[in-house]
Amino acid sequence: MSGTEFLALAANISLGILTLAFLLTVLRIVLGPTLPDRVLGLDMLVSVGIGYIAVVAISTGQFLYLDIAISLGLVGFLATVAFARFVLQRGKNNQVDGKIDGETTP
């Protein structure tokens, strides 16, 4: 197997694994149970997205995609910081969030 063929095969396998990771993270975002869990899931989705962009950059040979990956990382960081400020400011609101770890709220 030549290097080019191996690289194409590796890109396909990576796309499959990344898709599985993406779906598991989406499952956590849907399941919740609290707002910070969902924010963490969004942060994870950004890093899976960077992985996708890197695979596309390698399999198409367009290394300009690298700049997009770096910008996506920057945007993801800023989004997490903004969400953390939001969580801190809003506080815990059980009417919106539901229960924590199976604990029943009064």
Next chain:
Amino acid sequence: MIMNILQYIAGIVLIMGAIFSLLAAVGILRLPDLYTRMHAASKAGTMGAGLSLAAIAVISLDSAVILRASAGFVFLLLTAPVSAHLLARAAYLAGYLPSKITVINELDADNLND
């Protein structure tokens, strides 16, 4: 010849990055509370994205691309702990408690002095 070897290395690094991302996703899904999930996402997740960027750096043979990929990797390594710490601190101060099976909590209400 050298290009062949580099392509093999890049393919292996790419698959390793994807597996790290998968492990982070499994950790997010399986661990019991926010603080342990954050532990999986901020370490394995960063490594997954970073190794994918490293694969680009290996395959490109262009100093500008290698420099940008390394800068992106370092940027990820610098920002992931900061954002994870911010989110964990905000969640704790907002009143989200750790899971009941947590053994030690050094940020107990008595010791939290700010």
